[in-house]
Amino acid sequence: MTKTTAKTTAAPASGYVASIQDAIDNVQSKLEIPAAARDFVKRTASSAKERAESVHSGAANATDTAEKFATSIVGGYANLTRGLLDMTLANVQHTLTTVEKIAAAKSVNEAVQLQADFVRENARANFERIRGAAETARTTVTEGAQAVQAEFSKFYGKKAA
Numbered sequence: 001m002t003k004t005t006a007k008t009t010a011a012p013a014s015g016y017v018a019s020i021q022d023a024i025d026n027v028q029s030k031l032e033i034p035a036a037a038r039d040f041v042k043r044t045a046s047s048a049k050e051r052a053e054s055v056h057s058g059a060a061n062a063t064d065t066a067e068k069f070a071t072s073i074v075g076g077y078a079n080l081t082r083g084l085l086d087m088t089l090a091n092v093q094h095t096l097t098t099v100e101k102i103a104a105a106k107s108v109n110e111a112v113q114l115q116a117d118f119v120r121e122n123a124r125a126n127f128e129r130i131r132g133a134a135e136t137a138r139t140t141v142t143e144g145a146q147a148v149q150a151e152f153s154k155f156y157g158k159k160a161a
Helices: 002-030 035-104 108-156
Strands: none
Touching: 035 108
């Protein structure tokens, strides 16, 4: 008896849901989306897609510029370090050569003169080496900053300060 009751109550519920579904289908078939609304959505989606591609391209270019800038900074640092190492070796070699000359000196006056020449030559050479290293560092930073500034100008569409 319970089985029959369940079947009887289930049938009216199915008919009710089916009638609602039919009503919704009937209303949906009569609704039309205006052509202007469809065109608006298409234009908006297309415009958004173009903007996304533009932003992506700008970000990729900015990343490339940052990579080049970082590479030039690291390269400049490596060159500076290499220059300092070369300068250190040159100073050590010059010092040892002077020590040999002073050891071979026959008088105190000759040894003092050799020492004075060493100090003067060493100071001049170190000044030139440091000036060259500073010029290299300045050039590297200036070129990197100009590249970053140019990229910001492109990215934002106006001249960077």
